[in-house]
Amino acid sequence: MILLVLLASILILVVTVYQYDEQTKDYNIQRFERKEATTKQTIELELKNKTTYSVNTQNLPKIFQERIFEISSINKMNISMYDLQGDLLKSSIASAFEKIDNKPIPENILNELAQNSNHKIFKTREEKGIGYQSSFSFIHDPKFKRIGILELQFTQDNSEIEKELKEFMQRLGLVYILMFLIAIALAYFLSSYITRSIKTISDKMEQTRLNKRNEKIILNKASSEIGILVEAYNNMIDELGESAAKLARSEREQAWREMAKQVAHEIKNPLTPMRLTVQSFERRFDPLDEKAKEKLKEFSQTLIQQIDVMSSIASAFSDFAKMPTQKKEQIEIISVVKFALDIFNESYIKYYPEETELHANLDKTQLIRIVTNLVKNAIQATDKEENPLIEVKVLTEDNNLKIIVSDNGKGIAEDVKDLIFEPKFTTKTSGMGLGLAMIKNIIEAYDGSISFTSKEGVGTIFTVTLPKK
Numbered sequence: 001m002i003l004l005v006l007l008a009s010i011l012i013l014v015v016t017v018y019q020y021d022e023q024t025k026d027y028n029i030q031r032f033e034r035k036e037a038t039t040k041q042t043i044e045l046e047l048k049n050k051t052t053y054s055v056n057t058q059n060l061p062k063i064f065q066e067r068i069f070e071i072s073s074i075n076k077m078n079i080s081m082y083d084l085q086g087d088l089l090k091s092s093i094a095s096a097f098e099k100i101d102n103k104p105i106p107e108n109i110l111n112e113l114a115q116n117s118n119h120k121i122f123k124t125r126e127e128k129g130i131g132y133q134s135s136f137s138f139i140h141d142p143k144f145k146r147i148g149i150l151e152l153q154f155t156q157d158n159s160e161i162e163k164e165l166k167e168f169m170q171r172l173g174l175v176y177i178l179m180f181l182i183a184i185a186l187a188y189f190l191s192s193y194i195t196r197s198i199k200t201i202s203d204k205m206e207q208t209r210l211n212k213r214n215e216k217i218i219l220n221k222a223s224s225e226i227g228i229l230v231e232a233y234n235n236m237i238d239e240l241g242e243s244a245a246k247l248a249r250s251e252r253e254q255a256w257r258e259m260a261k262q263v264a265h266e267i268k269n270p271l272t273p274m275r276l277t278v279q280s281f282e283r284r285f286d287p288l289d290e291k292a293k294e295k296l297k298e299f300s301q302t303l304i305q306q307i308d309v310m311s312s313i314a315s316a317f318s319d320f321a322k323m324p325t326q327k328k329e330q331i332e333i334i335s336v337v338k339f340a341l342d343i344f345n346e347s348y349i350k351y352y353p354e355e356t357e358l359h360a361n362l363d364k365t366q367l368i369r370i371v372t373n374l375v376k377n378a379i380q381a382t383d384k385e386e387n388p389l390i391e392v393k394v395l396t397e398d399n400n401l402k403i404i405v406s407d408n409g410k411g412i413a414e415d416v417k418d419l420i421f422e423p424k425f426t427t428k429t430s431g432m433g434l435g436l437a438m439i440k441n442i443i444e445a446y447d448g449s450i451s452f453t454s455k456e457g458v459g460t461i462f463t464v465t466l467p468k469k
Contacts (some may be wrong), residue, residue, distance in 0.1 A: 039077055333401060345373070
């Protein structure tokens with residue numbers, strides 16, 4: 001809107017100046033032609049009726065000796081008379097006030113005048129803001145014989161016209177400036193009115209989430225186009241809510257199915273050796289055998305061992321199913337991590353705390369569980385290394401606590417990096433793949449984060465970040 005008003009103002013100013021200039025030129029030419037016609041009629045009457053001299057080229061200065069000044073004064077034009085060769089005979093320019101140009105008519109004008117069927121040539125020029133219109137035509141005697149050349153010159157001072165134009169442009173400019181300011185104000189309020197509604201919609205869209213209840217947009221005053229957009233957004237929110245509910249149900253059902261499959265699979269593993277043991281015992285057990293008691297004891301230990309495995313499976317799934325309780329207490333981190341590392345006998349586990357004491361509000365048991373799980377994974381990753389090395393570092397960064405566990409093990413393959421924290425995913429031949437998933441739940445329950453970097457054949461670095469408060 002502002003750009004259109006500005007362009008329109010500039011174009012109108014340019015057209016106004018151009019039109020004003022053209023009208024001035026046309027007016028001056030028409031005015032000159034009227035004066036020229038009157039002057040020629042006066043000269044012709046003078047030659048026909050009022051002179052006693054013989055009408056010829058030599059007598060023209062005598063005929064218009066004084067009369068030329070009267071005619072010039074009445075019509076306000078400069079009059080000059082030339083012979084047919086272009087030499088000056090008589091001029092109305094007062095020599096006392098103005099310098100008389102005694103130059104003959106240029107050759108090109110004489111040739112053009114001779115070739116012109118209308119016997120008239122019109123010339124215009126401008127010098128220092130003053131316009132000059134001149135005409136050249138033949139002077140005829142009463143018998144229409146050419147006896148001389150008449151030059152009529154009209155001087156037009158355009159300074160007053162230019163002054164008026166300047167004043168007009170100043171007034172017009174003030175009007176356009178006022179219009180421009182009004183256009184800016186209108187554009188500002190109009191854009192504010194439009195963008196306010198759009199801003200409300202964009203804010204709501206930014207807050208839209210799949211996993212939570214989203215609010216609809218309610219606008220009391222809005223254009224029809226914005227109203228259509230709001231209605232489309234509200235319909236989308238309804239559809240999104242229905243889709244989210246369906247997705248949540250589907251995910252829960254899928255999660256239960258996957259969990260049921262995993263529980264069944266893990267329970268089948270110990271049931272198979274239990275079945276084989278019972279069948280073998282049934283075939284080979286002899287009550288009369290002297291070693292019957294020892295065989296019964298061996299059989300019982302095998303069954304108890306498999307039952308313990310099943311119990312640990314049930315406990316693991318139970319622990320994973322329930323979120324860790326957010327218990328917070330003031331603990332000394334350096335000593336707690338050292339306590340968690342003391343249960344390991346491996347000499348290649350190195351501990352590097354950057355501070356002697358470090359306090360934070362965390363659950364001591366859960367912190368030990370995090371460190372223990374990460375170190376266990378590191379031990380298993382370096383199992384086949386010739387010179388295994390595991391480093392545990394504890395440091396602070398701003399208001400956060402960082403625990404870094406690094407190893408020089410086999411690393412994690414690129415194609416499974418995205419699955420590391422998934423439940424039931426594991427790269428080991430034993431275990432249920434719930435360890436990292438459980439500690440991730442624990443860390444996120446404390447508004448922390450866990451990340452890792454790994455390169456195959458080089459090693460892995462796990463970084464745990466937890467808030468101190």
